[in-house]
Amino acid sequence: MDPEVLNAYFPLYIQAFWLTVKIGWLGIALSLVIGAIAAFTLHFRIPLFAKITAVYVELFRNTPLLVQLFFIYFALPKIGVSLSAESCGVLGLGLLGGSYMAEAFRSGLDSIPASQTQSALALGMKRSQMFRYVIFPEALTISVPAVVANMIFLLKETSVFSAISLMDLMFTAKDLIGLYYNTTEALFMLVIFYVVMLLPVSVLGSLAEKKVRYRSFGV
């Protein structure tokens, strides 16, 4: 490996890294919002909306992100919905992640026994207090491992953004391999930057799982 080549590539990768991180975390934020709303709709079986949400979840859980991105980026403009590549990335990741997060949150909500809600109401709590102090803390505790796993999954999925010509890490690597044929250096940098992006999430995620496990007594 040639250190000079690595040096020359570094700024390009840094730029791509920030773009990937930005789109990745914006997508995750969107997926958390969509997932929370979807899980709520499904858990409380809100008429009509629950049906629509169920269709959405099945559709996006059973198709690859690459196909979803192609649909959003290349097909939607034909019916008059044009988005920039970056918004497509965030939207695609958010929709894909939303369907996964929905399942994660819902399994948390579903796992709370009826006795918990009954006890909360019997203690004289209002419904809002019951959610705030009983349901949400318990449900979130149970959802954490799945949510962390989904976050890592979504950050990994950012690697397909190059297909809709976003200048992300993969795009940079492929570009440099094609231009200068320094395959080893280009791939080495690619791996390093993905490790920098994902290892902290993986480690912090494991810590968070251990931390919340104390609170899930009796499970």
Place this chain on the structure above:
Amino acid sequence: MGFDVLLKGNNLLRLLQGLEVALKISLLSVVISLAGGVLLGVVVSLKNNVVNGVYRVYLEIVRIMPQLVLLFIVYFGTTKAMGINLSAEAASVIVFSFWGIAEMADLVRGALAGIPVIQYEASYALGLNRIQAYRFVIVPQILRRMVPLSINLITRMIKTTSLVMMIGIVEVLKVGQQIIEANRKTSPNGAFGVFAVVFLLYFLACWPISMLSKYLEKKWEN
């Protein structure tokens, strides 16, 4: 809406052939992953320190490296470093198996670790020998936990094979692009029809399998 382009010539057939390419790669990888994963999972459960150390590193690599990065490393990297000529299909089967074996092994390890010692003790107390205990008590319980999750792995494998177009395999997305390009003049809206159909094809390939997995999981819950 651009659906007409699919009815021209043999376009729809070509699209399905593209899907077949993707499904073949995923099927082959699934078979390798299941066999290799079960083997590795059992070996890891024997709790040899060296083996488990290597296994943890392997698992962490698979956990944080995107499959596309692994594809690039195998397809562009190893071929250049070692001077071998690897077809894109072979590279993708290698990568997906590398990933699948890790996932499968972890499922097997988890299922084995989840069987309480009391199940073994009770079997022996009932006079079953080791083989009988595994045959009638342990393995059925493990299968009940593992089968739904392994079926789920198949759908994830199928979804992940969409990545192979990025290393130049002509599968359903690539065929879709070709059809759109070829008919750009006559059906300018072809992109909508084609990609909507590709979306649907993937859904139809994965949905029944994940429904089956969900059904089995519910059925065998206890």
